[in-house]
Amino acid sequence: MTNALQDKPWQTRWRPWLTLLLAGLLLGATACQQTKPDLDQTAKAAAYYTCPMHPQIHADAPGDCPICHMHLVAVAPPVAQKKPVVASAVYTCPMHPQVREKQPGSCPICGMDLVKTSARPAISQLPDTDLATNDLIITAQQLALGNIQIQTMGTGPTPATSIRQTDMPVPQTVLTGTVTANARRTESISSRVAGRVEKLYVRQTGQLLRRGAPLFSVYSEELQTLQREYLLALAQDLLVAEPTYRHFAEATAQKLRLLGVSGAQLRQLAQSGKPNPLVTYYSPRTGTVQTLAVVQGQYVAEGSPILTLTDLSSVWVEAQLYPAEANRLPLGQTVAVQVAGQAYPVRGKVVFRSPELSGSSQLTLARIEVANPAGRLQPGAQANVLLNNLPAAPATRPTVSAAVETALRVPPAAIIHNGAVSYVWKQTGERQFRRVRVRLGDGTSTTVPVLAGLQAGDAVVTTGAYLLESEFTLRQGAGDDHMSGMAM
Numbered sequence: 001m002t003n004a005l006q007d008k009p010w011q012t013r014w015r016p017w018l019t020l021l022l023a024g025l026l027l028g029a030t031a032c033q034q035t036k037p038d039l040d041q042t043a044k045a046a047a048y049y050t051c052p053m054h055p056q057i058h059a060d061a062p063g064d065c066p067i068c069h070m071h072l073v074a075v076a077p078p079v080a081q082k083k084p085v086v087a088s089a090v091y092t093c094p095m096h097p098q099v100r101e102k103q104p105g106s107c108p109i110c111g112m113d114l115v116k117t118s119a120r121p122a123i124s125q126l127p128d129t130d131l132a133t134n135d136l137i138i139t140a141q142q143l144a145l146g147n148i149q150i151q152t153m154g155t156g157p158t159p160a161t162s163i164r165q166t167d168m169p170v171p172q173t174v175l176t177g178t179v180t181a182n183a184r185r186t187e188s189i190s191s192r193v194a195g196r197v198e199k200l201y202v203r204q205t206g207q208l209l210r211r212g213a214p215l216f217s218v219y220s221e222e223l224q225t226l227q228r229e230y231l232l233a234l235a236q237d238l239l240v241a242e243p244t245y246r247h248f249a250e251a252t253a254q255k256l257r258l259l260g261v262s263g264a265q266l267r268q269l270a271q272s273g274k275p276n277p278l279v280t281y282y283s284p285r286t287g288t289v290q291t292l293a294v295v296q297g298q299y300v301a302e303g304s305p306i307l308t309l310t311d312l313s314s315v316w317v318e319a320q321l322y323p324a325e326a327n328r329l330p331l332g333q334t335v336a337v338q339v340a341g342q343a344y345p346v347r348g349k350v351v352f353r354s355p356e357l358s359g360s361s362q363l364t365l366a367r368i369e370v371a372n373p374a375g376r377l378q379p380g381a382q383a384n385v386l387l388n389n390l391p392a393a394p395a396t397r398p399t400v401s402a403a404v405e406t407a408l409r410v411p412p413a414a415i416i417h418n419g420a421v422s423y424v425w426k427q428t429g430e431r432q433f434r435r436v437r438v439r440l441g442d443g444t445s446t447t448v449p450v451l452a453g454l455q456a457g458d459a460v461v462t463t464g465a466y467l468l469e470s471e472f473t474l475r476q477g478a479g480d481d482h483m484s485g486m487a488m
Helices: 002-007 011-030 039-045 127-134 140-145 220-242 243-258 265-270 323-328 402-406 465-478
Strands: 048-049 073-075 089-092 115-118 149-152 173-181 187-190 197-202 213-217 281-284 287-292 305-310 314-321 334-339 346-353 362-372 382-387 408-410 415-418 419-426 432-440 448-454 457-462
Touching: 089 243, 173 362, 187 287, 197 220, 213 305, 220 243, 220 265, 243 265, 314 323, 314 382, 323 362, 334 362, 415 432, 415 465, 419 465, 457 465
Parallel strands: none
Antiparallel strands: 048 073, 089 115, 149 457, 173 314, 173 382, 187 305, 197 213, 213 281, 287 305, 314 362, 334 346, 334 382, 346 362, 408 448, 415 419, 419 432, 419 457, 432 448
16 A cells, blocks of 8 residues: 555645645635725824734835734824823811811911811812711710710700790801900919918819809918917906007907908907917908819918919800901800800800900900800800891881791801801611701791701701811812711
């Protein structure tokens, strides 16, 4: 068999391979007959040119593949992706979100360090649909610490739903202030003599003292000497009955009075006939211990401060305002003051307005005196002074439109003012809240009618809205879409 194949000519042996080679060449020639593309249009948008069969070929101009002679095809350039716009940072105050600066610094109102946030548009510039997607979710601990209180609209009695003669119109401008002790009702008690505090009856600040309550007992050599001189003069006056000894006894008693010894203590000294080693000093007025500068057993010099008493039945609210707003707070003007933690505002009278600006903040100080008979207003608490743009209420009950009479009413503490726009916080879940834009009517110092934005049955935050506002502002700056995890 092998010899027979070797005897055949070479054309017969290689005919099958030649047939396959010719078929491959015909297929390649057919593929190369494709219609040429419009080179002018292709060159305009092409990044480079390559061969469909040999992608390793890259050329800058149209042509043929050097391997298979196919026409090179244009490859479009990659689509340029737009770089995300990075919002420039702004700095705001956690307590006063309306302050927005481009550089770090201090708040011009309260002096706190500004917090860095992203330059997102203000909430007042966002449509209502955007507000609905920014719910605030807080933890159970935040809910308790923030003293968040809810009121359902349209259910239960709403206090002061009618406008009376004594009610004030809704304020249009809010000034930030702080409750401070009334300096006119504050008294500093110091040691009249040098000596040792043997007994201290007041051991802590914040203690309420009544007038005549014992404060401390002191041992003093000076008091001992004066007591002996006083007793000796009385004894000589009884024996000799000369005016000289009587005048000496009166002069010594006057010295003891100037050193804080009361008339009752002098009478007791004359009856006993023996000097008292300890002299007790008593409270000259009713008040709260604000400072305590000594401890029991401490030696004090003449004039050393012992403690400070403050009568908190009347307090001051010190508010900062710009000079342009100073004419809106004349002396004697009655304004409404909303103190943090209190459901309703209280009335106060402007008793002082500083003629100077405070440092670089270019703010001036106004002082409002507020009655505090129950002691609920504590020094150091944050407060808002509500300025009134409307004229004083007339002697008779003003005419109120039917829309205002039937509107849902909320306390002023539930309203957040941002320029000409007003908001309230509505509860949307167990610990979920939403900021809602509302339209207000002319209300009173205790309630404000909501003409649009709320419906009967909505749960509105009446206490703690300011804390939710600050938390919401900080979380917006942090860019946290889920709104969780920041301490209030």
